[in-house]
Amino acid sequence: xxxxxxxxxxxxxxxxxxxxxxxxxxxxxxxxxxxxxxxxxxxxxxxxxxxxxxxxxxxxxxxxxxxxxxxxxxxxxxxxxxxxxxxxxxxxxxxxxxxxxxxxxxxxxxxxxxxxxxxxxxxxxxxxxxxxxxxxxxxxxxxxxxxxxxxxxxxxxxxxxxxxxxxxxxxxxxxxxxxxxxxxxxxxxxxxxxxxxxxxxxxxxxxxxxxxxxxxxxxxxxxxxxxxxxxxxxxxxxxxxxxxxxxxxxxxxxxxxxxxxxxxxxxxxxxxxxxxxxxxxxxxxxxxxxxxxxxxxxxxxxxxxxxxxxxxxxxxxxxxxxxxxxxxxxxxxxxxxxxxxxxxxxxxxxxxxxxxxxxxxxxxxxxxxxxxxxxxxxxxxxxxxxxxxxxxxxxxxxxxxxxxxxxxxxxxxxxx
Numbered sequence: 001x002x003x004x005x006x007x008x009x010x011x012x013x014x015x016x017x018x019x020x021x022x023x024x025x026x027x028x029x030x031x032x033x034x035x036x037x038x039x040x041x042x043x044x045x046x047x048x049x050x051x052x053x054x055x056x057x058x059x060x061x062x063x064x065x066x067x068x069x070x071x072x073x074x075x076x077x078x079x080x081x082x083x084x085x086x087x088x089x090x091x092x093x094x095x096x097x098x099x100x101x102x103x104x105x106x107x108x109x110x111x112x113x114x115x116x117x118x119x120x121x122x123x124x125x126x127x128x129x130x131x132x133x134x135x136x137x138x139x140x141x142x143x144x145x146x147x148x149x150x151x152x153x154x155x156x157x158x159x160x161x162x163x164x165x166x167x168x169x170x171x172x173x174x175x176x177x178x179x180x181x182x183x184x185x186x187x188x189x190x191x192x193x194x195x196x197x198x199x200x201x202x203x204x205x206x207x208x209x210x211x212x213x214x215x216x217x218x219x220x221x222x223x224x225x226x227x228x229x230x231x232x233x234x235x236x237x238x239x240x241x242x243x244x245x246x247x248x249x250x251x252x253x254x255x256x257x258x259x260x261x262x263x264x265x266x267x268x269x270x271x272x273x274x275x276x277x278x279x280x281x282x283x284x285x286x287x288x289x290x291x292x293x294x295x296x297x298x299x300x301x302x303x304x305x306x307x308x309x310x311x312x313x314x315x316x317x318x319x320x321x322x323x324x325x326x327x328x329x330x331x332x333x334x335x336x337x338x339x340x341x342x343x344x345x346x347x348x349x350x351x352x353x354x355x356x357x358x359x360x361x362x363x364x365x366x367x368x369x370x371x372x373x374x375x376x377x378x379x380x381x382x383x384x385x386x387x388x389x390x391x392x393x394x395x396x397x398x399x400x401x402x403x404x405x406x407x408x409x410x411x412x413x414x415x416x
Contacts, residue, residue, distance in 0.1 A: 026096025034092040063093025085121040106158025272310035287330040324351040347410040
């Protein structure tokens with residue numbers, strides 16, 4: 001048995017033991033005071049020794065029964081309390097158990113239990129006082145008043161103890177609830193961080209791996225490349241593979257230790273429009289040049305956007321360029337930034353749709369191989385739509401079945 005399991009049991013054992021000892025001490029004191037005063041004050045000739053002896057024997061027997069029943073009061077609180085209180089009609093030894101059981105039943109703070117127990121105890125006390133031989137006969141009202149006051153003090157004490165216990169229990173439950181809520185918030189924060197990591201992993205690694213796949217496909221299927229072109233493509237593959245590996249290690253490091261690591265702490269900072277020129281240059285080297293047009297109305301916001309808008313717009317453009325490189329290699333991507341000042345910003349991205357076997361000039365002999373080398377997950381635009389929604393924007397896509405142009409439109413609030 002472990003110490004954690006044994007300690008509560010020892011506490012319960014000690015709690016029951018000292019209460020029982022207190023009931024025994026109180027009962028013995030009441031027994032000695034009651035019968036000691038009778039024997040001391042009453043003349044020997046006036047005592048009926050046989051009757052007094054039988055009463056004392058019955059007193060002890062009922063007192064023992066009351067003391068034996070007292071530890072089991074929690075199993076049937078009302079029944080055991082009534083039995084113990086009823087035994088005080090004859091037994092002074094049971095007064096200690098009776099007093100404690102009244103206090104115990106009062107801690108439950110249930111009127112339907114307290115009232116019958118208190119009334120029975122009052123009646124039993126009055127009867128016991130009347131039937132005992134006394135040197136001075138007290139008026140019935142005085143006996144009833146004394147019994148009522150003593151029982152009332154015990155009941156009030158029990159109510160106070162019950163109130164304290166209820167308060168402690170309420171505070172404990174409140175603390176436990178706050179701990180559970182805190183744990184839930186922490187777990188939610190971890191889940192949100194993991195979701196963000198997964199989104200960053202997709203955005204970043206998909207871009208890197210699409211470049212690796214594209215240039216590897218060119219090395220595999222293009223036999224007309226010069227030595228310099230082969231070396232350049234191989235360098236691009238090596239560079240992007242190394243960057244993808246570094247970024248993957250950073251992400252996995254955060255996943256292994258989410259409490260002590262974040263994307264920012266590992267140096268994998270989220271890119272923004274500050275990195276747009278680099279992105280467009282890489283896309284152009286990969287064979288997908290990008291035409292970027294920014295309307296004059298949104299030019300001030302474009303050059304000084306908020307950090308949230310900057311990151312989100314960059315990710316939208318990155319995903320669009322990456323998809324164009326996967327599905328329409330060697331085509332030109334057009335991006336237009338327009339909007340209504342103070343209302344919204346619109347990002348319109350278009351690229352031609354390339355179908356294998358068509359007579360479009362930009363389709364080369366190795367298009368099918370390059371497309372197979374960079375398969376799509378089908379989740380890029382879904383994650384992108386969720387990212388846009390989180391900043392209050394909307395995303396629409398037009399497959400362009402009739403115009404052979406794929407169009408992606410995104411609206412952002414002006415003050416994103």
